[in-house]
Amino acid sequence: MSGVKVGTEYLTFNISAYTKSKDKNLHENFQQLHLNLTTDANISILGKSEEDVYSYFKANEMKFKQIYEVQKVGLSSVDVAEIDISIPVQWFEPNRKKINLLELYSPKAYLNGQPLSCSSSIRFHSEDDVQDEDILDDESKPDMQNQESQETRDLSKIQNEAKGYQPPANRTLFLNCSTPNVVCNTVKCTAGPFESTPQSSAVIAIMMTLKISDLGTLMGKKDIVHLTTSGSVTIKKPENLNFIAGNHSVTVSSIFIGNVQKEVVATWIIALAIIAGILLLMLLVIGLMKAGFFERRKKEELKALKAVDVGVVADVWHG
Secondary structure, eight states, X not given: OOSOOTTOOEEEXXXXXXXXXXXXXXXXXXXXXXXXXXXXXXXXXXXXXXSSEEEOTTOSOEEEEEEEEEEEESSSOBSEEEEEEEEEEEEXXXXXXXXXXXXXXXXXXXETTEEOEXXXXXXXXXXXXXXXXXXXXXXXXXXXXHHHHHHHTTHHHHHHHHXXXXXXXXXXXXXXXXXXXXXXXXXXXXEOOBOSSSEEEEEEEXXXXXXXXXXXXXXXXXXXXXXXXXXXXXXXXXXXXXXXXXXXXXXEEXXXXXXXXXXXXXXXXXXXXXXXXXXXXXXXHHHHHHTTTTOXXXXXXXXXXXXXXXXXXXXXXXX
C-alpha cells in the first residue's frame, strides 16, 4: 500500500452496496470499517574509536577519530532523526585559566551516500589541516555508499571488543561529561529520510586532536588519558512513533598511553638490603671458622707425612 503517511494509526474504509431491486432500508447498505496500522520501525546508535588505544609517547598532540552509526530497522520509513554527540572540550575551575582539551574538526556525516548537516555551539577547527581522505578511509571517495560500508562493517563487534580493556585508575586521567570541571559541547546532526528498506544507516565520523601538552597540570604523574564521548538518537518525525527496546544512546572511548612509568625503589629498601647482605656474609664466615674451614692442621700433617716417607726411602736406598 502506497501513499499512506508514516505514523498513521488507522485507515477508514467506506463500503456501500447497491441492488437493482428496491431496498426497504438504504442505511443498511453502507458500512464504515477501520483498519488499524502498525509502524514497523526503530532506530539505534552504535559507536567505536578508530583505534582503541593510541600511543603518544612524547608527542604534544594526538589526532584521533571516533565513528558513530545510526541504524534504522524495520519496513517503515523514518522522516527525520536527530543525533546528539557530547564531547569534552574544556577544563574549567574557578579562578584558574581554562584549559582546552582538544580541537574539533567538522564532522563528516553521510546517509545512504548523501552528506548530512551537523552543527555545534563552538567553532570547528580549520578543515585545511584535515582532508576528506584523512577522515574517511575508503580510497574510492566518490562512492560514498561504499565508504559507509567500510566505516561501519562489524561495528557492533568492534564496539563490544573495545569494552574489554580498562586502564589502571591510578595512572589515568578520565575526561568525560561526568568528570567534575569538564565542560562538554554537543554536536547535532540531522538525518533523514531513512528509506523504508529493512535497514538504512547514517555514518558520522568525527576527527579530533587531543592537546596533550596542555594537560600537564591535570596529569601530574599520570601517563594515560581516557577520553569518552557519548551519542544519542531521537526520532523527530513522525512524531507519534514510539521507541521500542534498543540502543538509543552509546558511549565511545579513546585511550592514550604515554611513557610507561618505572617503579622507583626507595632508598631505605636498598640500604636495608645491603645491611642484610653484610650480616649474612658475617654469619657465613663465623660458621666456617667454627667448622675449622680456615685451620691448616690437615695440610701440616700431610707435609710431615710426606717428609717421613721421603726419609724412609732414603734409608732404604743407602742401606
